Amino acid sequence: MKKIVLMLAAMLMCGAVGAQNDSGAVRRKKVAVVLSGGGAKGMAHIGALKVIERAGIPIDIITGTSMGSIIGGLYSIGYNAHALDSMVRVQDWSYVITDKEDLRKQSLSDRRKQNTYFFSRGITFGKKNYNDGGIIQGKNLAELFGQLCYGYTDSLDFSRDLPIPFACVATNVIDNSEYDFHSGRLPQAMRASMAIPAAFSPVRIGDMVLVDGGLKNNYPADLARQMGADVIIGVTVQGEAKIANDMGRTMSILSQIIDVNCKNKYDDNLGITDVHVAVDTKGYGAASFSAAAIDTLIRRGNEEAMKHWDELMALKKVIGIDDSFRPKILHPKSPTVMTDKQHVKKFVFENMTPQDERFLRQKFHLNKLDSVDAELEQELTTSMRIDLFYQTAECQVMPDDDGVVVKLTAGNRKSVQARLGVRYDTEEYAAVQLGLDIPLKTAIPVYTDITLRLGKRLMARGEITVHPRSFTRPALSYAFRRNDVDVYIDGDRDYNILYNQMQAEFLPINFSWHHFDIKAGLRWDYMHYRNKLGSDSSKQFDLKNEHFFSYRIRLNYDSENDWNFPTRGARFKAEYAYLTDNFAKLDGEPGMSEVSADWRISIPFGSRFSLQPMLYGRLLFGSSIPLVFSNAIGGDWFAHYVEQQMPFAGFGNMEYVDKQFVAAQLQAQQRFATNNYVLLRVSVAQQADKMKNLFDNRTLIGGQIAYYYKTMFGPVGATLGYSNRTKKPYFYINLGYEF
Secondary structure, eight states: OHHHHHHHHHHHHHHHHHHHHTHHHHHSOOEEEEEOOOGGGGGHHHHHHHHHHHTTOOOOEEEEETHHHHHHHHHHTTOOHHHHHHHHHHSOHHHHTSOOOOOTTSOHHHHHHHTTOSEEEEEOSSSOOTTOSEEEOOHHHHHHHHHHTTTOOSOEETTTSSSSOEEEEEEETTTTEEEEESEEOHHHHHHHHTOOTEEEOOEEETTEEEEEGGGTOSSOHHHHHHTTOSEEEEEEOOOOOOOGGGOOSHHHHHHHHHHHHTTTTHHHHHHTOSEEEEOOOTTOOTTOOSHHHHHHHHHHHHHHHHTTHHHHHHHHHHHTOOTTOOOOOOOOSSTTTTTOOEEEEEEEEESOOHHHHHHHHHHTTTTTOOEEOHHHHHHHHHHHHHTSOBSOEEEEEEEETTEEEEEEEEOOBOSEEEEEEEEEETTTEEEEEEEEEEEEOOSSOEEEEEEEEESSSEEEEEEEEEOOSSSOOOEEEEEEEEEEEEEEETTEEEEEEEEEEEEEEEEEEEEEETTEEEEEEEEEEEEEEEEEEEOTTSOOOOOOOEEEEEEEEEEEEEOOSOSSSOSSEEEEEEEEEEEESSSSEETTEEOEEEEEEEEEEEEEETTTEEEEEEEEEEEEESSOOOGGGSOEEOSSSTTSSSTTEEOOTTOOSOEEOOSEEEEEEEEEEEEETTTEEEEEEEEEEEEESSGGGTTTSOOEEEEEEEEEEEETTEEEEEEEEEETTTOSOEEEEEESOOO
C-alpha cells in the first residue's frame, strides 16, 4: 500500500512539473480569430492574418463563414498567411468559380465547344441530380478544396484532428436553421459554408440542404466563444450600410436583401469581440476575383490591421504573453501540394463500370504510373466528366504509409450535355446555337453530337463518334445548312445567293491528342440552289443543283493559352482535298485539288502585350473550279460564312478572290486592366489565277483597330478597318462567341 501511495505521489509531482514547464500554454488565455463572409472581399482576411502573425499573437481557435470559412479552414491545417497569399494569387479564379472543364489536355473539339457556348449543363434523366440547385454546381471549387486539404479529406473532428481547432457555419434551408460544422469532411464543410443560394448548388448531408452560412451567422464570434475562446480578434469585410438613394438597380436591391439577412447575430457578436478589424472594401464586390482586386484587398486588410497595432500589442498582456513570446507558425503538410509528385500505391475506382475503369487505365497508362500530381488529378476528373460523361467526378489523394492511394469516385452518368450560345453582329444580326452531346449505352463509348443553329444561316448537324481505346475515333456526320450569303465586290454588296447544302462525311482516321488532331476520310456535298439576287454585273453561273465527292486530310495543332486573346503558344492548320463529282473526275477532267494552311504564333512582351504574326493561304488547282468552293476573304475568322472563307483586315462580309491566294498578317494585342483588349492588325496579300503570276497583281493591303471586352458570354467589342481594295472605312460590332 505504501508503494502505491509513493507511486501516485510521484505521478502527481511529474504532472505538476510538466504543467509548470508548459505554464505559458496553460496559464495564458485562448485566442480566437473570427473571419466574416463576403465573397472575394474576404481576400482581405489574408492581409489581416499577416499582421496578427507579425504581432506574435497565437491563434488557438479559428472560425469563419463563407469566404471566411475557406481562409479559416485552410489556416487551421497549416496554410499560414504567406502560404495563403501565394495560393490565392496563382489560382485562375475565372475557372475555379465556374463549372468549366480544364480542357488544356483535352481534344481541340472540346476546347472549341467551351469557346462557342457560354452555357453548358449536364442533364441526367431518371435520377435526381443532388448536385443541382444553382447556376454553378461548384465542381471546380470542390476539386480545388480537395487538393488543398491534402491529408484532411476524411471525416474528422475539427477540434481534435486539425492543427488549430476550427468551425464554420452553414444554413439549412429545410428549416432555416444554423448548422455549425465541428466535424466531417473539411472540403465539404468549406464548400457548404460558401454556397450562395441560387448562384452555387447547395450541399446535401442527410436530410439537410446546406447553403451559405452568412444567412444565419455571417460573423460567428459566438461560435468561437462556445469553443473556449477567452479573447476574440475579428475581421469583417462588410461595406457601409446602404441608404434609399443607393437602391437604384435590381442588383443593388438584391444585395441589400442579402446584407440585411446577414445581420443575424452580427451586432451581438461584435459586442463580444476584443479587437475588431473592419476592412474598407469599397469599390469591390463578392465576385471581384481579378488579380488586381485580390492584390488591393489583401493590401487593405494589412493596412487596416496595422491601424490596430497598438491594440494588438496591448492585447498580449491580456492574453498573458510578453514580447519574447513567439507562437509556432504552421505550414501545410505539403507546401507545394499543387506541383509535387507523390508515389502512388494503388488506384481505387468507385461507382464506375469495369469498362470505364479500363478506359481510364489505358488512356492514362495507370497500370504503369508510379506517381501522381495535381495536374494528373485534374486530367483524370476532366476525362471522367468529358469522355465518360459522369455528372460529377472526384479524385481523392489519401496518404497511406510510404505513398498515397488515389480514389476516383464518379457520380450519376449524364443523359445529355446541353450547351447554349448566342451572338449578335452588325452583318447577320442575332443568332442562337444549341448543342447536345448524348452518350449511347454501349460497351465501347459511342457519343452523338447534335448542333442546331438559328439565324440567317440555319444549320442542323449530327455526328456519331466511336471512342475505342485505340488511337483513332471513327466518326460519321451529316449536316444540313441553309446558306444565305451576301457576296461583295470592292466593299459593295453585289448579290445574294440562297442555297441548301447537304453534307455527309466519314472519318475512319480521327486521332486527337492534347494540342494535336488529324482527320482523314471521304465527304459528300450536295448543293441545292434556291435563289440568286443581284446586279447584272455580278458573277454569272447556272443555278444548277450539283453534288461532289472529296477525299480530305486535315491537320490541326493549337497550343495557344487563350482561344480569343492568346499571349503565348502557336496554332497551325493544314488541309488537302481532292474534289470530284464521280469519285475520280470533275466535269470529265481531273478533279480539283485544294491546299490550304494557316500558321500563327504569339510572342509575349511582358504580361500584357503580345505580337502575333500569321501566314495563311489557299491554293486551288484544276481546270474546273466550282464557284461554291472558290476562294473568299473577309471578316475576322476562318470559315465564318463558308468553309473556304479567310479573314483579311479591313474587309467585311465576304468577297471572292482568285484561285491562288497567300497572305500575311501582323497583330499587336494590348491588354488593359483585366479583360480589356485593344488589337491593331495589318494584312497584306497576293492573288492570281496561276502560281507563276502570283506577284504580278497589285498587293492587297488592309488594316484595322479593334476594342474588345472579355465576358462570360464571349468577346464584346467593335472593329474599324480600311483596305486599298474597298477604299472605304468598315465598322463592325460583335457581341458573343463566334459560330
